[in-house]
Amino acid sequence: MTIRGGAPGDRGPAGAGDDLADLLSRIAARDAAAFAALYKQTSAKLYGVVARILTRGDVAADVLQEAYVRIWEKAGEFDPLKGSPLAWMATIARNRALDEVRRVRPLSLEDQPEGFEPAAEEIDPLAARERSEGLAALVDCLKALDEEKRAVVLLAYYRGLSREALAKRFGRPVPTIKTWLHRSLAQLRDCLAS
Amino acid sequence: MTISPDDDFAAAEYALGTLDPSERATLAARRLREPELDEAIRAWEELLAPLAEVAPEIEPPRDLLPAIEARIRGASPEAPENGAIVALERSIRRWRAAAIAASIIAGVLAIGFVARETSRRSAPHEYVAILQKDAASPAFAVTVNLDKQELTVRPVAAQAPPGKSYELWIIDAKLGARSLGVIGDKSRGASLSAYDPAVVEGATYAVTVEPPGGSPTGQPSGAPVFVGKLIPVGP
Numbered sequence: 001m002t003i004r005g006g007a008p009g010d011r012g013p014a015g016a017g018d019d020l021a022d023l024l025s026r027i028a029a030r031d032a033a034a035f036a037a038l039y040k041q042t043s044a045k046l047y048g049v050v051a052r053i054l055t056r057g058d059v060a061a062d063v064l065q066e067a068y069v070r071i072w073e074k075a076g077e078f079d080p081l082k083g084s085p086l087a088w089m090a091t092i093a094r095n096r097a098l099d100e101v102r103r104v105r106p107l108s109l110e111d112q113p114e115g116f117e118p119a120a121e122e123i124d125p126l127a128a129r130e131r132s133e134g135l136a137a138l139v140d141c142l143k144a145l146d147e148e149k150r151a152v153v154l155l156a157y158y159r160g161l162s163r164e165a166l167a168k169r170f171g172r173p174v175p176t177i178k179t180w181l182h183r184s185l186a187q188l189r190d191c192l193a194s
Numbered sequence: 195m196t197i198s199p200d201d202d203f204a205a206a207e208y209a210l211g212t213l214d215p216s217e218r219a220t221l222a223a224r225r226l227r228e229p230e231l232d233e234a235i236r237a238w239e240e241l242l243a244p245l246a247e248v249a250p251e252i253e254p255p256r257d258l259l260p261a262i263e264a265r266i267r268g269a270s271p272e273a274p275e276n277g278a279i280v281a282l283e284r285s286i287r288r289w290r291a292a293a294i295a296a297s298i299i300a301g302v303l304a305i306g307f308v309a310r311e312t313s314r315r316s317a318p319h320e321y322v323a324i325l326q327k328d329a330a331s332p333a334f335a336v337t338v339n340l341d342k343q344e345l346t347v348r349p350v351a352a353q354a355p356p357g358k359s360y361e362l363w364i365i366d367a368k369l370g371a372r373s374l375g376v377i378g379d380k381s382r383g384a385s386l387s388a389y390d391p392a393v394v395e396g397a398t399y400a401v402t403v404e405p406p407g408g409s410p411t412g413q414p415s416g417a418p419v420f421v422g423k424l425i426p427v428g429p
Binding site for chain 2: 044065083137157181185188
């Protein structure tokens with residue numbers, strides 16, 4: 001994602017071509033048209049993030065709503081030096097989804113399916129043809145992980161799987177998964193720093 | 195100063211999402227009051243965030259935008275079909291009004307504390323924490339007397355949602371979250387004799403929304419709604 005300059009005020013009505021960073025700065029100034037344009041451009045992307053973690057459509061829709069309310073409230077905090085606008089928004093949405101799925105409740109979400117099946121495909125960033133600079137660097141470092149350990153990180157990220165669910169899926173004890181996660185994450189950070 | 199390796203891994207797993215519910219709730223409370231931990235979580239989030247770029251799009255339900263716009267305007271949608279949404283909007287407006295009232299009360303409280311501080315310079319080991327969601331919405335006042343190992347919690351402007359209870363927790367990096375009991379409408383006390391004074395002084399105090407009578411598991415059921423840390427009152 002490229003980030004173009006330009007003062008927030010000198011653009012016309014919000015349209016599909018508007019740069020996301022510009023839209024966020026206009027939203028920080030409480031521009032409702034910019035917010036509607038941002039929603040139009042990004043909601044399918046953010047729903048793609050939350051609906052893979054939350055398996056109930058009504059819950060996923062509620063979480064998406066809350067995520068956009070937070071984006072409206074926090075738009076002024078977006079810092080283009082720390083990542084792309086989409087990555088920043090996805091982090092907000094994903095955090096809300098994780099808060100929901102990691103809530104202690106008498107019945108887990110998985111026990112109450114309502115005929116909602118989010119796309120079940122595995123997401124492989126290594127196969128992505130279009131990559132931002134940030135993703136390209138991260139993919140290079142992911143390639144250096146063992147295949148199984150990379151799969152653990154990616155399933156945790158995209159599907160919001162818990163340590164227990166990962167342990168079951170990979171046929172390993174929970175402490176092993178925890179050790180893998182710690183080593184893989186540390187390795188990714190070291191790799192990105194070098 | 196850097197955070198401990200344990201906290202760093204917890205921050206990494208918080209960002210990835212693999213902490214279990216009580217660990218996640220504990221870290222969510224601590225990050226609000228521990229800037230270095232918060233910074234570590236953000237750094238891990240930024241490291242992982244590019245992954246979201248390749249998550250394929252899924253079209254959300256069609257009618258969401260008007261509901262979101264209504265929420266950010268704090269008003270009802272133009273053509274409300276759903277009574278529940280209207281009721282929610284009303285309760286949000288009521289909450290906002292309560293928050294404004296609370297900030298006025300907090301101002302008065304603050305003056306009270308300053309007055310007490312100057313009039314009782316010799317009183318040591320008294321601490322106070324205002325538990326809040328953000329600067330504009332103080333909800334509970336917690337006072338701690340370290341000599342007596344007693345805590346008092348007083349609701350300032352918070353009422354538990356219908357059919358729910360508020361529960362108070364003491365949260366420490368090593369101990370995790372321990373319940374200090376359910377909070378009712380009135381001021382109530384709790385003993386802190388089970389905790390080391392250094393833990394009491396440095397801990398985060400947090401309130402979660404729980405089923406009536408408190409958490410069934412002995413651990414917070416979700417992320418805290420109000421948090422705060424103690425500050426000394428007196429010299």
